[in-house]
Amino acid sequence: MKRALITGIAGQDGGHLAKFLHEKGYEVYGIIRGQMEASHPRYKAVQAEMPYVHLVMADLLDLAALTRAMQEIKPDEVYNLAAISHVGYSFRDPVLTADVTGKGVLNMLEAIRLAGLEKTTRFYQASTSEMFGGLDYNRPEKGYTETATFHPRSPYGVAKLYGHWITRNYRESYGMFALSGILFNHEGERRGPEFVTRKISQSVARIKYGKQEKIELGNLDSKRDWGYAGDYVKGMWLMLQQSKPDDYVLATGETHSIREFCELAFKEIDIDLKWEGNGADEKGVDTSTGKTLVSINPEFFRPAEVDLLLGDPSKAEKELGWKRDVDFKGLVKLMVTHDLAAEEQIIQLG
């Protein structure tokens, strides 16, 4: 039985990956942070959701705890998913973001070496399309590939770029089987409510049941290459099964605006949106009632924005045989359907 260690087990991807690896027959260990005893409500919630995961307490900032975890578990595969992952938040707390999202990767790699596992343990680093920055000058027509130029536009993107390069450096310096998946946005029913897609799907469900009047958003113009997280964790695993370590882009090859996501999400509750006004005065209005359902709150604008992300997953499709099951429309439907069901359940429970 192979052993896998996942950091960020309590996050969106951690849950999808744990289930996927468990179903493949792995013994799964997951790192959870904080002063958590088995009686802590959050620890209990994660354990209840994934009873098959052995939870290990450690923090990405704590090299000693990470080294101990490596020595005790001796994992065959390590998936480093933990990070301060919210781009907007990284502008508010850039130092912590550099420490966790950047230097935390170095701590993981060093922990593997200090435990004497650098020749046996395979390491996956969660790199990101945010490293490209979405600027015109470096954007290939068919989308970013593994060799496109990086130009990160946030403290998060800069920290991730350090993680990306230090992973490559450990591969080249010590012959470690260490690689990065450069993943474009992936979403789903486990997505945190602070990210725009889940904020929209949860709000649409609350609006449907009269619990919320409208959604306040920031930049509606930005475009993202959005896929389903369940499809992307399969790609992470495939990368670690190859005979040689290499970096791969995972993306859909399509890009859509925040506005389009809103339109499709409201369609799921039979509302047609039309857009009125410009800039900070723009509104999304219900065509049949004239009610404003989306408005702009500049609080959600970022100091620097990534306007457009589009990835080219050809290498992963060709070399890994990676395929996706969920397309953009299917993703919006899946998320709104999930959040409508959750609201219905709350209503039924009184």
Ligand code: NAP
């Ligand atoms: P997520 O839901 O934000 O999960 C991140 C996890 O990291 C959380 O469980 C968090 O713990 C944990 N964490 C934060 N600081 C930590 C620390 N100091 N020590 C230990 N754990 C810590 O992120 P995700 O969407 O699953 O993404 C997984 C990874 O892929 C992240 O590295 C992200 O940056 C990267 N990525 C994501 C996407 C995407 O579209 N989702 C795309 C490209 C790359 P708590 O639960 O305690 O907060």
Ligand code: GDD
């Ligand atoms: N979060 C948020 N909240 N974003 C908003 C809002 C809002 O109210 N209104 C507009 N947006 C815009 C953001 O400005 C951004 O252009 C876009 O929606 C997507 O924002 P997020 O959903 O927060 O995701 P992200 O693209 O910044 O970052 C995610 O994807 C990266 C991969 O490209 C995160 O998962 C990162 O961890 C990941 O690396």
